[in-house]
Amino acid sequence: THTLDPYRPLDRIDAERPLPKDHEPMVVEVVSLDWKWLFIYPEQGIATVNELAAPVDTPIQFKITSSGIMNSFFIPALAGQIYSMAGMETKLHAVINEEGVYDGFSGNYSGEGFSHMRFKFHGLSEEGFDAWVNDVKSDENFLGRSQYLELEKPSVKEPVHYYSSVDPELYQAILNMCVDQSKMCMNEMMHIDENGGGGLAGIYNVMSLTYDVPQMRGSQPLPDSKSFVATLCTTPEGGLSGEIANLPLFDNEPVSRAMSVAPTGVSAGF
Structure with a gap:
């Protein structure tokens, strides 16, 4: 059974001819x-x-x-x-x-x-x-x-x-089920999970993605660049409520919106 394991690399060409140890299939x-x-x-x-x-x-x-x-x-x-x-x-x-x-x-x-x-x-x-x-x-x-x-x-x-x-x-x-580049690759998602998940901020990161039911996940595709949550911060009107208010903030200075979104590799605020 061990010899016939399909995941096991072959060590012979047939019953009489072994493969060199450094052979690559x-x-x-x-x-x-x-x-x-x-x-x-x-x-x-x-x-x-x-x-x-x-x-x-x-x-x-x-x-x-x-x-x-x-x-x-x-x-x-x-x-x-x-x-x-x-x-x-x-x-x-x-x-x-x-x-x-x-x-x-x-x-x-x-x-x-x-x-x-x-x-x-x-x-x-x-x-x-x-x-x-x-x-x-x-x-x-x-x-x-x-x-x-x-x-x-x-x-x-x-x-x-x-x-x-x-x-x-x-x-x-x-x-990784992401030929359609509007979808997050499974290996990227697993990497996020392995590192503790994206938290509430991570929810916003996937809201913009278009999956198998576009009307449920955002019907308008984003521009060419990907987007991500750069900052969750307080607003002049009194800040955030609920669980979001307990998230660590990157910047305590008030801004006009609670969430800033930027193209990959760019930091921005509104």
């Missing part, structure tokens, strides 16, 4: 979408939809997440199935030993287009893989945040297509 970032698969190759700087390839006898480290609903990444000829979940990263280490074209699909029901959520995995020679990478790079399509948000929209029987270049920060933005 090829990384592939996997994103399950409705209802298609996105594969990002960070080392090659490319991405594909509904097609995956790797050279034979080369260990692969899959990093797996989802845009939303849970799915399951499964290539039976390669390894067991591993779930993909939004806001989480699962892992799979695998290697293919024979050239060929193998079936890949989702093993977890995820709605209307689930039956067609299939792709082909190509086991290639080193030369064949290099040629495949060059073919992907010849397509001259860029995958950035705006392109991803279009790709993320549900579609059924999505054809294979290639991206010759990819925003290097895209996968982390997908994983």
